[in-house]
Amino acid sequence: MNSFFERKYVIQGIFIAIALIIISRLAYIQLIDDSYLLSANNNVLRKVVVYPARGVVLDRNGKVLVQNEPVYDLLVTPKEVKNIDTALLCQLINIDKQGFITRMEKARAHSPFRASTFEKLIPPDIYARFQEHQDKFRGFYVQLRTIRNYPDSIAAQFLGYIQEVNDRDIERSKGFYRMGDYIGASGVERSYEDLIRGKRGVKNQMVDALNRPKGIFMDGKYDTLAVSGDGLVSSLDKDLQVLAEKLMKNKLGSVVAIEPATGEVLTYVSSPSYNPNMMVGRDRGNNYMKLLNDPLRPLFNRPIQASYPPGSVFKVVAALTAQEAGVITSQTIFNCPGGYRYGGGRAIMRCTHVDGPTDLIKSIQKSCNTYYGYVYARMIDSRGMSGPKAYGLWRDGLMKFGLGHKLGIDLPGEKGGNIPTPEYYTKRFGNETWRSSYNISLSIGQGELGITPLQMANIMAIVANRGHYYRPHLVKGIGDKKMVREEYTEKIYAGVDPKYYEPVIEGMSRAVNVSGGTGYSVRINGIEMCGKTGTVQNPHGENHAVFFAFAPRVNPKIAIAVFVENAGYGGTWAGPIASMLVEKYITDTITLPKHLQDRIMNANLEPKIIKKAVPAKKENIQNTKDSVKQNNRQATNTKNTALIVQHSQVRRNHE
Secondary structure, eight states, rough: OHHHHHHHHHHHHHHHHHHHHHHHHHHHHHHHHOOHHHTTGGGGEEEEEEEEOOOOOTTTSEEEEEEEEEEEEEEEEEEOSSSOHHHHHHHHHTTOOHHHHHHHHHHHHHOOSSOOOEEEOOHHHHHHHHHHHHHSTTTTEEEEEEEEEEETOOOOOHHOOOEEEHHHHHHHHHTSTTTTTEEESSSSHHTTTTHOOOOOOOEHHHHHHHSOOOEEEETTTTBBBOOOOOEEEESHHHHHHHHHHHHHTTTTTTEEETTTTTTTTEEEESSSSSGGGSSSSSSSHHHHHHHHHHTOOTTTOOOHHOOBBGGGGGGHHHHHHHHHHSSOOTTOOOOSSSEEEEEETTTTEEOOOOOOOHHHHHHHHHOOOOHHHHHHHHHHHHHSSSSHHHHHHHHHHHHHHSSSSSSOOTTTTTTOOBBHHHHHHHHHHSSSSOOGGGGGGGGGOOOOOOBOOHHHHHHHHHTTSSEEOOBBSEEEEEETTTOOOOOGSOOOESSOOGGHHHHHHHHHHHHHHTSSTTTGGGOBBBBEEEEEEEEEEETTTEEEEEEEEEEEEEOOOOOEEEEEETTTTTTTTTTHHHHHHHHHHHHSOSOOHHHHHHHHHHHHOSSOOOOOOOOOGGGOSOOOOHHHHHHHHHTTEEEEHHHHHHHTOOOOOOO
């Protein structure tokens, strides 16, 4: 009997305990915890995503290059749409009836019960018009966003553009992005996407039965604040960039200017360019297709993707590496009778005039092809080793100058140019007995060599620094602390003793500042600019004009490379452009005669007829493959005949 009563009290105790737990839980839910209240109110709440503003981009002097402006996305929840004036809605947001039907079908396919985008990127004026009637369109509401705005419409290839994410972007982000988000697609927008994109927030907004906002739920207790992206301070000088783009208007080519002491890029021009404002807003898709189909390829980023034979400017590197290798000194003299004979004297690499006895300084000043034919022969033939091995050492010296590989600029899509390997020539010539005469055109920056305009400018920065460089970069400060990525503070040496630079620099100075020099017409009064002109052979049309320089000689402030396609002589076209930009940057004035300024500004050097556009990803101004095929055909006879035919087209790369 006692056992029965004991069990009775135990069971009662259990039920009482359970009842107390339930009562306590209900009290907690109703009196303390608000989460269930939030859930219960979901039917009158709208979760509004708050998109962050992307970071603003400034020039090196604090002037705005990229900013944000508001736009609006119109969202719809199909199940909530009832008894609306379709004609009025179409009129307010500038779409037709079929457009309305198509958008609604797409929204229903996405989800009848969840909101999706009905119309994107509505400008403020159209939104203001719609807002006056918004209560008439149940099921529709507006989402605030921002888009990019470019006040001066410059530096399109540097700044880049943004686009809507695709499935691959969402997958790679591990859930950070959602459909409808935007991501950097090119330029610094892409390179610094993780920093400038910011972090989205969520706002819980109360609405009534007519979809009208009625305030923020619980004073924002459950809201998440959006965090704006970090701002960027670019290395560009806006005023210099504007001038450079004006000078390159109606021309194909590139301008790159670097501050030697830091590696900061001062000017970055790819011409032809485009107005970056074309890549934002509701017409972005149509504008993108126009640019994509433009035969002049304005989307092609020439400074880092176009590969050209360097031409005469290559002689600067050749002179430095030869001194370091010990095959010449500054006093080494070669006689120039009007050309360099090779292949047993049966072939000649010509000059346009006779230089006579020529030392290193004069060879740079006069741009003597003969001198560098001898220099290359000594590098390959006179070092007590096989041709391929000597060539490998020669190639290693070039690569220390940043050639033949990517420099690592903070832009996507950089190409490394081309310096063929010894194996390439061994395979091409069929054995390892080849010597300098087999590829003598390399001695003057022709043949299979290819370097980018960025690499050209970087060579000048190395010479200006007497032997070192910093990786070129376009962003000098990130966020409020103006931080710089560590890789852009590393000093990189080019492998040549500083003492070997002075005779080369003297030759470059004489080329510009002494009468008879190839760049004398573009000298700058009061500034000792050291430069080099070049005219690069172009098998597809007019020769390319090249000029690169640094200034002043002591404590250099700017190193620059200008490449104008199909323009002819470097001193005629590229030189004046570089001269004006250098003087503008250093003194904020231009003293070049007005008629020369007008000639450059007003010239139209774009090709008149382009039969077929080459896809951007395959575009290469000096098509190495074509060159190889041509030279392989020339090499089908005897080696001596091959040498004569191969180099009969080599002309003096000189002005």
